[in-house]
Amino acid sequence: MTSEPIAITALETPVPVIDLDVVGRNLSRMQAYADSHGLALRPHIKTHKLPRFAQAQVELGAVGITCQKLGEAEVMADAGLDDILISYPLIGPDKARRLAALARRATMRAAIDNPLALETVALAGQEAGRPIGVLVEFDSGMKRTGVTSVQEALALIAQVKAADGLRFDGLMTYPSSAATAEFVRAVKEAGVALPMVSGGGTPRAAYAHEIEGVTEMRVGTYIYNDRTLVELGAAGLGDCALHVHATVISRPTESRAILDCGSKTLSSDLIPRGASAGYGLLIDYPDAVIERLSEEHGMVDLSGCAVKPALGERVRILPNHVCVVTNLHNEVVVSRNGLVEGIWPVAARGLTR
Amino acid sequence: MTSEPIAITALETPVPVIDLDVVGRNLSRMQAYADSHGLALRPHIKTHKLPRFAQAQVELGAVGITCQKLGEAEVMADAGLDDILISYPLIGPDKARRLAALARRATMRAAIDNPLALETVALAGQEAGRPIGVLVEFDSGMKRTGVTSVQEALALIAQVKAADGLRFDGLMTYPSSAATAEFVRAVKEAGVALPMVSGGGTPRAAYAHEIEGVTEMRVGTYIYNDRTLVELGAAGLGDCALHVHATVISRPTESRAILDCGSKTLSSDLIPRGASAGYGLLIDYPDAVIERLSEEHGMVDLSGCAVKPALGERVRILPNHVCVVTNLHNEVVVSRNGLVEGIWPVAARGLTR
Numbered sequence: 001m002t003s004e005p006i007a008i009t010a011l012e013t014p015v016p017v018i019d020l021d022v023v024g025r026n027l028s029r030m031q032a033y034a035d036s037h038g039l040a041l042r043p044h045i046k047t048h049k050l051p052r053f054a055q056a057q058v059e060l061g062a063v064g065i066t067c068q069k070l071g072e073a074e075v076m077a078d079a080g081l082d083d084i085l086i087s088y089p090l091i092g093p094d095k096a097r098r099l100a101a102l103a104r105r106a107t108m109r110a111a112i113d114n115p116l117a118l119e120t121v122a123l124a125g126q127e128a129g130r131p132i133g134v135l136v137e138f139d140s141g142m143k144r145t146g147v148t149s150v151q152e153a154l155a156l157i158a159q160v161k162a163a164d165g166l167r168f169d170g171l172m173t174y175p176s177s178a179a180t181a182e183f184v185r186a187v188k189e190a191g192v193a194l195p196m197v198s199g200g201g202t203p204r205a206a207y208a209h210e211i212e213g214v215t216e217m218r219v220g221t222y223i224y225n226d227r228t229l230v231e232l233g234a235a236g237l238g239d240c241a242l243h244v245h246a247t248v249i250s251r252p253t254e255s256r257a258i259l260d261c262g263s264k265t266l267s268s269d270l271i272p273r274g275a276s277a278g279y280g281l282l283i284d285y286p287d288a289v290i291e292r293l294s295e296e297h298g299m300v301d302l303s304g305c306a307v308k309p310a311l312g313e314r315v316r317i318l319p320n321h322v323c324v325v326t327n328l329h330n331e332v333v334v335s336r337n338g339l340v341e342g343i344w345p346v347a348a349r350g351l352t353r
Numbered sequence: 354m355t356s357e358p359i360a361i362t363a364l365e366t367p368v369p370v371i372d373l374d375v376v377g378r379n380l381s382r383m384q385a386y387a388d389s390h391g392l393a394l395r396p397h398i399k400t401h402k403l404p405r406f407a408q409a410q411v412e413l414g415a416v417g418i419t420c421q422k423l424g425e426a427e428v429m430a431d432a433g434l435d436d437i438l439i440s441y442p443l444i445g446p447d448k449a450r451r452l453a454a455l456a457r458r459a460t461m462r463a464a465i466d467n468p469l470a471l472e473t474v475a476l477a478g479q480e481a482g483r484p485i486g487v488l489v490e491f492d493s494g495m496k497r498t499g500v501t502s503v504q505e506a507l508a509l510i511a512q513v514k515a516a517d518g519l520r521f522d523g524l525m526t527y528p529s530s531a532a533t534a535e536f537v538r539a540v541k542e543a544g545v546a547l548p549m550v551s552g553g554g555t556p557r558a559a560y561a562h563e564i565e566g567v568t569e570m571r572v573g574t575y576i577y578n579d580r581t582l583v584e585l586g587a588a589g590l591g592d593c594a595l596h597v598h599a600t601v602i603s604r605p606t607e608s609r610a611i612l613d614c615g616s617k618t619l620s621s622d623l624i625p626r627g628a629s630a631g632y633g634l635l636i637d638y639p640d641a642v643i644e645r646l647s648e649e650h651g652m653v654d655l656s657g658c659a660v661k662p663a664l665g666e667r668v669r670i671l672p673n674h675v676c677v678v679t680n681l682h683n684e685v686v687v688s689r690n691g692l693v694e695g696i697w698p699v700a701a702r703g704l705t706r
Contacts, residue, residue: 012447014705046648068649088649089602091613091665094365113603116665144650145603145611249442250466250498258498260444264680265705268621295399295676296421296441296705297497312444312469323648327617327681330703350683350703352367352618352649 006340008333009314013247014261016325017333020341022241023053023223030205030222031060037209042066042085042198044220047323049348050332051079053223064107066200066218070098071351077106079347085109085135085198087172087218089117089145096120100127109133111172111198113145118159118166125165134160135172135198140179150186157192170194174218175201176211184213203234226322227281228271237318242332243283244317244325246298251311259290259298259315264328268293269321281318285309290317359693361686362667366600367614369678370686373694375594376406376576383558383575384413390562395419395438395551397573400676402701403685404432406576417460419553419571423451424704430459432700438462438488438551440525440571442470442498449473453480462486464525464551466498471512471519478518487513488525488551493532499525503539510545523547527571528554529564537566556587579675580634581624590671595685596636597670597678599651604664612643612651612668617681621646622674634671638662643670 008017034041043057044066054065054076064083067073073084089112090099102108103124110121112134125132136156139146147153153171160168171187173180176199184197199211200218202225208217221228224242225235244265250258266279278290279298287304302308309315319325326332327349334342361370387394396410397419407418407429417436420426426437442465443452455461456477463474465487478485489509492499500506506524513521524540526533529552537550552564553571555578561570577595578588597618603611619632631643632651640657651670655661662668672678679685680702687695 012445012706089611091600091602092365113605114664117602139605143605143609144647144652146605148605247444249444249470252466252492252496252499252501256496258442261705263620263622263677264703267616268677269616294497295680299497311467324616324621327648328703329705350617350681352614352682353365 008245008335008338008340011245011333011340013245013314014265015245015333016242016329017245017335018224018242020334020336022239026223026225026239026241027057027060030219031062033206034217035061039208039214040216042216042218043223044087044200044218045072045076045348047220047223047326049326049346050344051076051081051347052344054081055079063216066220069351069353070095070102071353072348073102073108074098075348075351077102081106083107083109085111085218087111087174089113089137090120091116092120093123096123096127099124099132103128103130103132109135109169111135111137112156113137113147115156115159118156118163122163122165131165131167133169134166135169135196136160137172138183140173140175140177140183142174144174146173150183150190153183153187154190154192170196170198170215172198173200175199175204176208176214180214181212188213202229203232206234221323224322227276227318227320230318231271231276237283240318242319242322242325244280244319246315246317248309248311248313248315255301255303257288257300257302257309259300260296261298261317262296263293264295265325266293266298266317266319267321267324267328269324271320280320283316283318285315361598361688361691361693364598364686364693366598366667367618368598368686369595369682370598370688371577371595373687373689375592379576379578379592379594380410380413383572384415386559387570388414392561392567393569395569395571396576397440397553397571398425398429398701400573400576400679402679402699403697404429404434404700405697407434408432416569419573422704422706423448423455424706425701426455426461427451428701428704430455434459436460436462438464438571440464440527442466443473444469445473446476449476449480452477452485456481456483456485462488462522464488464490465509466490466500468509468512471509471516475516475518484518484520486522487519488522488549489513490525491536493526493528493530493536495527497527503536503543506536506540507543507545523549523551523568525551526553528552528557529561529567533567534565541566555582556585559587574676577675580629580671580673583671584624584629590636593671595672595675595678597633597672599668599670601662601664601666601668608654608656610641610653610655610662612653613649614651614670615649616646617648618678619646619651619670619672620674620677620681622677624673633673636669636671638668
């Protein structure tokens with residue numbers, strides 16, 4: 001922070017710039033939605049990886065936070081965050097030791113979908129001397145982690161209940177879908193009480209209350225939104241809080257511009273199953289296509305543009321997938337009304353373990 | 354470094370592990386090739402981003418190093434590296450100021466392909482009080498940066514020679530190709546002396562001496578190699594120095610395994626135009642396909658595997674594109690004979706400016 005205000009258009013590029021007013025609106029809107037439907041909100045911090053935004057989410061009413069890796073949870077616990085769900089199977093003695101250390105200073109929960117993950121979390125609970133809450137993850141259509149049958153879920157639930165060091169808290173899935181309601185109903189019909197059913201996903205977040213049985217929303221991307229969510233109709237361009245500012249560093253031909261941002265800045269993520277091509281949206285040149293990326297070069301096809309950006313011009317890019325962009329940058333600029341308010345280290349970036 | 358040797362198989366996953374013996378062989382082989390053909394070798398540090406490996410490359414005979422961004426060059430200059438080429442158009446007063454600061458303490462060169470980049474480098478040379486060497490970049494088929502005609506090159510060369518603060522050093526392109534030799538010949542025939550002609554690219558590095566006129570090789574990936582180079586026939590599996598060690602954290606179905614590494618660990622880069630599917634090669638299960646990635650999950654299709662990895666098993670992955678993997682990790686483990694020799698911070702990672 002400086003006393004002299006700096007315009008975000010004066011920052012050296014490439015640089016990710018976050019609009020705090022848009023963030024504020026996005027956070028309040030989601031919390032209001034969750035509150036109005038009696039749903040608990042447990043934001044996924046993977047999108048921002050910033051303790052300050054996690055604290056803001058909790059201050060607005062979030063019941064806790066979601067982290068995928070222990071490294072992220074350690075950063076958040078260091079910053080005083082509490083009630084942390086690790087939405088990810090943890091396996092092995094190293095993970096147990098770290099989870100135990102976390103459980104000594106924060107309320108920890110973990111999702112499991114197999115007996116080895118159960119053993120790991122149980123070991124942590126025993127080491128910590130206080131039980132760790134367990135959610136059994138089931139697959140609602142993502143074909144990722146999660147048990148694939150009610151029978152498996154019931155068997156794991158029985159093991160959780162029998163294990164020393166664990167407390168059965170309920171179920172978890174991603175994303176929330178029609179299959180979610182069906183699965184939850186079947187588990188309840190088998191006589192299992194479910195204090196928590198944690199669903200997730202920003203794209204369908206506005207319909208979370210329609211999924212019977214879900215008690216909690218795990219959403220991450222809503223804080224910034226991105227081109228994928230705009231494409232899916234889940235956000236408008238004005239709801240997008242993070243843009244990458246870049247510079248046209250070369251105009252080799254009439255129809256080609258090169259930007260100073262490549263896959264190290266934007267990531268190689270495309271829009272999943274989307275109609276829109278390219279590696280991001282040039283806000284002021286929507287007909288331009290970022291057609292290829294090298295690590296530091298963004299190759300833009302301008303052949304569809306009536307007006308074309310000039311050599312040396314600054315442009316703003318809406319990333320396809322904002323969570324992976326956050327992970328690429330050591331720091332982000334936060335701004336309000338076009339002025340820099342601070343430069344924040346992305347404290348939980350790059351923590352894959 | 355510890356006194357008690359640690360097996361790389363005991364490291365917490367996911368973790369990138371580098372074999373120093375393979376690195377040593379790769380570095381020596383490329384230097385011997387360059388020496389035997391009278392070519393200068395100027396390794397691109399983007400692949401490793403480690404000052405120690407840059408120093409090793411120079412000790413073996415490299416004439417200097419290549420960096421794409423000033424931030425990388427600053428880290429390398431801090432570590433004592435000299436003769437640094439920024440193979441990238443720099444534009445604007447911030448870049449000029451930083452380049453000038455570098456030029457006061459190291460021999461700097463920069464590639465340009467347009468008048469604004471020329472102005473920026475000239476300003477830096479004037480500020481530093483010593484001329485900066487300039488290479489004019491031309492496009493040899495990549496359709497990225499680089500002038501696209503001999504006429505443009507000649508015009509820029511004339512401007513470089515006339516500018517205060519600059520010294521014309523020659524030409525640069527990526528990659529070296531048949532078009533390279535043709536372009537260089539045309540510039541020479543126009544009466545321009547070319548002290549340096551810098552070509553590049555690991556995939557065709559073994560044929561660099563066949564490209565008439567090229568005096569210098571800019572290559573990066575050869576230090577580690579990766580699945581793309583194996584696919585292209587430019588490296589064998591035994592020449593690959595970096596593997597990501599991961600753990601099977603879920604086996605939801607008979608034919609699906611989930612690894613604890615996703616796009617935050619492996620990147621989303623696929624094999625360019627390659628026949629091989631997936632986001633990396635499972636060394637011990639070559640018939641498995643890493644078919645999808647979330648940020649922290651790697652979804653593996655095992656349906657083609659006679660023997661399948663078990664829940665909790667450790668696996669080794671050869672990344673599709675090793676340079677972007679390096680950029681994702683705060684540190685790498687270096688090893689020899691399966692034992693950890695050190696954990697090195699990736700000093701120049703994430704430096705996009």
